[in-house]
Amino acid sequence: MSNQAQTEVIKEPSMIMQKELIASNYDALTSSGETGKKVVSTFVPGNLNELIRCFDLVNNLPEINAINNGMRKKSGGMIMDAEKSGHSEDVCTYVKSDIGMMSQGNIAPNGKPMPRPDVLLLSYTGCYTFMKWFELLRHEYHCPTLMLQVPYQGDGKITRNMVEYVVKQLKEVVIPGLEEVSGVKFDIDRLREMMKRSAQAEDDLVWVLESAKHKPSPIDAYFGAVYYMGPIFTAFRGTQQAVDYYKVLRKEIQARIDKGQGPITPEGEQTDQRYRLVVEGPPNWTSFREFWKLFYDEGAVVVASTYSKVGGLYDQGFRHSPDNPLESLAEYCLGCYTNNNMPQRVDLIEQYMNEYEADGFLTNSIKSCNSFAAGELLMMREIEKRTGKPGAFIETDLVDPRYFSHANVKNRLESYFQMIEQRRGGSKPIAA
Amino acid sequence: MSTADIIKRCEALYEDLHFSASREWKAADPGRKVIGYMPVYVPVELIHAAGMLPLGIMGGGDQMEVIHGDAYYQSYICRIPRSTIELGIAKRLDFVDGMLFPSICDVIRNLSGMWKLMFPDTYVRYIDVPQNYKDDIGGLFYQQEMRELLEGLEELSGRKVSDDDLRNSIKVYNENRALIREIYKQRSAEPWKIPTAELYLLARAGMVLPVEEHSDMLREYLEAVAIEDKPKRDNCRVIINGSFCEQPPLNLIKSIEMSGCYIVDDDYIQVNRWLKEDVPTDINPFQALASAFLHHSADTAAKYAETEEDVGKQLLESIRENRAEGVIFAAPSFCDPALLWRPMLADKISEHNVPYISFKYAENSGQMAPIREQAGTFADSIKLWS
Ligand code: SF4
Numbered sequence A: 001m002s003n004q005a006q007t008e009v010i011k012e013p014s015m016i017m018q019k020e021l022i023a024s025n026y027d028a029l030t031s032s033g034e035t036g037k038k039v040v041s042t043f044v045p046g047n048l049n050e051l052i053r054c055f056d057l058v059n060n061l062p063e064i065n066a067i068n069n070g071m072r073k074k075s076g077g078m079i080m081d082a083e084k085s086g087h088s089e090d091v092c093t094y095v096k097s098d099i100g101m102m103s104q105g106n107i108a109p110n111g112k113p114m115p116r117p118d119v120l121l122l123s124y125t126g127c128y129t130f131m132k133w134f135e136l137l138r139h140e141y142h143c144p145t146l147m148l149q150v151p152y153q154g155d156g157k158i159t160r161n162m163v164e165y166v167v168k169q170l171k172e173v174v175i176p177g178l179e180e181v182s183g184v185k186f187d188i189d190r191l192r193e194m195m196k197r198s199a200q201a202e203d204d205l206v207w208v209l210e211s212a213k214h215k216p217s218p219i220d221a222y223f224g225a226v227y228y229m230g231p232i233f234t235a236f237r238g239t240q241q242a243v244d245y246y247k248v249l250r251k252e253i254q255a256r257i258d259k260g261q262g263p264i265t266p267e268g269e270q271t272d273q274r275y276r277l278v279v280e281g282p283p284n285w286t287s288f289r290e291f292w293k294l295f296y297d298e299g300a301v302v303v304a305s306t307y308s309k310v311g312g313l314y315d316q317g318f319r320h321s322p323d324n325p326l327e328s329l330a331e332y333c334l335g336c337y338t339n340n341n342m343p344q345r346v347d348l349i350e351q352y353m354n355e356y357e358a359d360g361f362l363t364n365s366i367k368s369c370n371s372f373a374a375g376e377l378l379m380m381r382e383i384e385k386r387t388g389k390p391g392a393f394i395e396t397d398l399v400d401p402r403y404f405s406h407a408n409v410k411n412r413l414e415s416y417f418q419m420i421e422q423r424r425g426g427s428k429p430i431a432a
Numbered sequence B: 001m002s003t004a005d006i007i008k009r010c011e012a013l014y015e016d017l018h019f020s021a022s023r024e025w026k027a028a029d030p031g032r033k034v035i036g037y038m039p040v041y042v043p044v045e046l047i048h049a050a051g052m053l054p055l056g057i058m059g060g061g062d063q064m065e066v067i068h069g070d071a072y073y074q075s076y077i078c079r080i081p082r083s084t085i086e087l088g089i090a091k092r093l094d095f096v097d098g099m100l101f102p103s104i105c106d107v108i109r110n111l112s113g114m115w116k117l118m119f120p121d122t123y124v125r126y127i128d129v130p131q132n133y134k135d136d137i138g139g140l141f142y143q144q145e146m147r148e149l150l151e152g153l154e155e156l157s158g159r160k161v162s163d164d165d166l167r168n169s170i171k172v173y174n175e176n177r178a179l180i181r182e183i184y185k186q187r188s189a190e191p192w193k194i195p196t197a198e199l200y201l202l203a204r205a206g207m208v209l210p211v212e213e214h215s216d217m218l219r220e221y222l223e224a225v226a227i228e229d230k231p232k233r234d235n236c237r238v239i240i241n242g243s244f245c246e247q248p249p250l251n252l253i254k255s256i257e258m259s260g261c262y263i264v265d266d267d268y269i270q271v272n273r274w275l276k277e278d279v280p281t282d283i284n285p286f287q288a289l290a291s292a293f294l295h296h297s298a299d300t301a302a303k304y305a306e307t308e309e310d311v312g313k314q315l316l317e318s319i320r321e322n323r324a325e326g327v328i329f330a331a332p333s334f335c336d337p338a339l340l341w342r343p344m345l346a347d348k349i350s351e352h353n354v355p356y357i358s359f360k361y362a363e364n365s366g367q368m369a370p371i372r373e374q375a376g377t378f379a380d381s382i383k384l385w386s
């Protein structure tokens, strides 16, 4: 741990707040039987949290459950259970982890059983698998399913037709469906209020992510950002709690900038920042800490990532707007990162490479996820061509521990950092 | 012409990955344009109405060596996109003026953008189709998508397309689809007379030939098959499911039939059967095509099943109509749509006591012995227990 300040790791207030928020949603879910609250399951990218909250529904996000199970090293067994019951080894492991979780009693991180969903809100944004995933859940739960199809930005733009289509589905399918399940009448002013708060939190989130332009970077925009994304990408966008969380976070990061400090890793502050990287693709969750350590031990800090944009490209200017709430929700769903076409994704990464003055571009290619992974090798070559900076490619999986090879990733990263050094024209300095 | 002669021609078309027939069609007139499309369905009528040749690109099969394509894909992605890229890089598609990538999965979806990056001079469009089946929601969206596609094609061809042009194209394709349906029906009735390998090659010919020529070929085949006889074998009747995108090698189809199964329905190449009824020609053509898609199209994993009852409905109907005794789930390796869909379909048919087996293939699978063995055992068990 030579690169880290040898101080005791102190949890900052934002970390505690973040943890409490996520835990509070699990408590709301597992106590829904007693509170009488209805439960909606939905996906992270393009989620309609403000709308869901208009109906007093509790939001369950199966991807977050899979991540939790991955981080707690429980997903491996769940995936194997799902495979034993006939699910192919080739398909997305989030799905199998979810199905395996059900077969193991559907226990939430707080140790209590998860409720059955009252409705599945299939917001079909940026990933084909979502559709089959919820068909599989419906097959189990036999509960109502509301499909919101979000067209893909095939030509790299959001057209009038796309927005109108999404708005129409919101008006004629989603809202009436949620009214029916919840028994709550839709109130557009309530939605507006929430969207106002969403925009406030989004402003602060963007500020946080862009703080990585500083040198040294006060954050890690991949490993650290997954914590920052938590509240806004899940059940809290539109709430005062999210607004408060991002304010506190922003203050803390401002203080780190003022003191010239780096990100806080699980082992303390990262002081060595020899390599500034842009990362494409989701992280591995089953060995998340070990994975992160491979970076900070080598003095690599991630200054921008695409994964932190799956729940919205706020840094490109999008904000939820209370003025045209439904249109704004439609544009939000349409604009998420994986709903962008490949040229847009390449342009975005090129922009990050330049604006964040990165030394290199790394892809963590995820076996499970065709939405991200198909085409990433071409993207890497395009970025290398456009920026002249070296790219690297590693392969892992989200929540299937069988596909995380620590030794391979370590070797790959080490030789990559050497390559960056060589491109800089010097040999790799011996770690202090 | 005998069926053998017709099939010989089809086989030559199938093996020709330089697409000479389509090249010849284009070369016959300097104004002609060719539009490639990938599985599973695009509204080919629009291409036809714009005076262009729709060219179905089904990957590289088992004859083509993939040299460059593998550098574009990780090992855990199916083979059709890499062999399609190979076709592009090897200039086998250099006569193609546009490429359409339908909404079937994230791999083909992303390939649309890759094509834009790799072949910037080609017209490229991602074809989104509705997953909401209401006429005034999904239908209107799809109509507008088709209009935008047509605008792109008009720009490319420099020619305006009228509603009557579209109606005429719908008529031409209605004929083609009816012929395909007829051959499927006849195969189901007398599968020993129309081996699936033949039916498959006939359907594949439709990917590269002008539709009118293809329809003539189908008519000739139907005439020829009516007067030929082939010995009937004691095979069981099965349905193939899951092969709607990356195609199996021809040998795999032959192996299944050789191992004692008559294939009485399948989901190979679907574009010519996607719309299951004639599309009306007396209403607005966009509305007619949209409505056909919403209410009378084939069921594949790429479509949303609106209700639990819709899951596997068409498969069960097909089992009934074709008197199938079992289902073979044959999906390409790493094919998310087919493989995610399979457990639900398997449950549905199990509820009706229909037996099934499953395996995976790639378009270049070479080893047929295990598949022959699996299918053979399946056939034996059906015969034994039915
Ligand atoms: S395929 Fe990718 S985006 Fe889709 S559910 Fe799996 S991990 Fe998420």
Ligand code: SF4
Residues within 6 Å of the ligand: B078, B079, B080, B081, B104, B105, B106, B107, B108, B245, B246, B332, B334, B335, B336, B337, B338
């Ligand atoms: S074979 Fe399956 S995964 Fe591959 S491109 Fe086709 S539909 Fe997509």
